[in-house]
Amino acid sequence: MLRIAVPNKGMLSEPAWNMLEEAGYRLRSNPRQLVVEDPDNDVELFYLRPLDIAVYVGRGTIDVGITGHDLLLNSGTDAQEVMDLGFGASTFRFAAPQESDIRTLADIDGKRVATSFDKLVHDYLTGHGITAETIHLDGAVESSVQLGVADLIADVVSTGTTLRNAGLRIFGDPIVHSEAVLIRSPRLDADDERLERLERRLQGVLTAKRYVLMDFDIPVDRISAAVDITPGFESPTISPLHDKQWSAVRVMVPKDKVNRLMDELYEVGARGIIVTAIQATRM
Numbered sequence: 001m002l003r004i005a006v007p008n009k010g011m012l013s014e015p016a017w018n019m020l021e022e023a024g025y026r027l028r029s030n031p032r033q034l035v036v037e038d039p040d041n042d043v044e045l046f047y048l049r050p051l052d053i054a055v056y057v058g059r060g061t062i063d064v065g066i067t068g069h070d071l072l073l074n075s076g077t078d079a080q081e082v083m084d085l086g087f088g089a090s091t092f093r094f095a096a097p098q099e100s101d102i103r104t105l106a107d108i109d110g111k112r113v114a115t116s117f118d119k120l121v122h123d124y125l126t127g128h129g130i131t132a133e134t135i136h137l138d139g140a141v142e143s144s145v146q147l148g149v150a151d152l153i154a155d156v157v158s159t160g161t162t163l164r165n166a167g168l169r170i171f172g173d174p175i176v177h178s179e180a181v182l183i184r185s186p187r188l189d190a191d192d193e194r195l196e197r198l199e200r201r202l203q204g205v206l207t208a209k210r211y212v213l214m215d216f217d218i219p220v221d222r223i224s225a226a227v228d229i230t231p232g233f234e235s236p237t238i239s240p241l242h243d244k245q246w247s248a249v250r251v252m253v254p255k256d257k258v259n260r261l262m263d264e265l266y267e268v269g270a271r272g273i274i275v276t277a278i279q280a281t282r283m
């Protein structure tokens, strides 16, 4: 069985569960369950803290896992990234009090930086030739400056609301852009058949979410103009209509481009354009 580590709590947990469920895997039935066997799919799910997942997968006791790109970097393990999962996006940034004179990376030299991601911060600063003390805190890092244990912080920023409310100001470039990723153990071959099946399933969920099916009718002599606008994945399906002057086209298009594509298709003569959601895919 392929052993899969799944976040048990935090920001990444629910989207990860939803994605696995849509990919056809069995989830735990109560929050106290730590392991779920799913013999039908030949997998075993281990519910673990996202921070720890890179450790287990890096050491090879678990084959694959879902965690954050930033958490993986911070873990310093040998786990390998397999694919981006399209949720849990964040940036990791430095911030200092509004009135502080720490405004650039160079100003961090000799200061105290509070963070939950010590290694990530330390590696970044060292890479930029800056020496600073990192103060490890488990959470609520934004309070550390006001409470006097640090001069600035480095933390996950999503909307920026927490920082603003704490009177902190972002400065410098983002240290890292992150999202949820699938990682694999260095002991598991990248072309392991069980891993490839998991990847195809997750990719199928992403595609179903990002694409829609578009149907439209088009005069036969405009087909090539229409296909230029919506080339699809491999090639659009084109079927004859009862009226020999017209054809029906079915094609997958990116959801976020639907309206622009409908305008362009209409302009080259397409009519009866219909868009439908996709339930599942295997590309």
Ligand SMILES: Nc1ncnc2c1ncn2[C@@H]1O[C@H](COP(=O)(O)OP(=O)(O)OP(=O)(O)O)[C@@H](O)[C@H]1O
Binding pocket: 009, 010, 011, 012, 050, 051, 067, 068, 069, 070, 071, 088, 089, 090, 091, 139, 156, 157, 158, 159, 178, 179
């Ligand atoms: N708004 C956010 N706050 C915290 N982490 C976020 C956010 N958005 C995305 N993430 C990502 O979630 C991961 C952190 O998840 P983790 O479960 O460790 O912390 P959490 O969601 O803050 O839970 P907790 O701190 O309560 O344990 C990181 O990869 C981070 O980039």
Ligand SMILES: O=P(O)(O)OC[C@H]1O[C@H](OP(=O)(O)OP(=O)(O)O)[C@H](O)[C@@H]1O
Binding pocket: 138, 139, 140, 141, 142, 155, 156, 157, 158, 159, 160, 161, 162, 163
């Ligand atoms: O930019 P925002 O949208 O405000 O989100 C970012 C904040 O959310 C997280 O905190 P969390 O709620 O996980 O608490 P924690 O600091 O105790 O981990 C993160 O550590 C930031 O503090």
Ligand SMILES: [Mg+2]
Binding pocket: 139
């Ligand atoms: Mg947190």
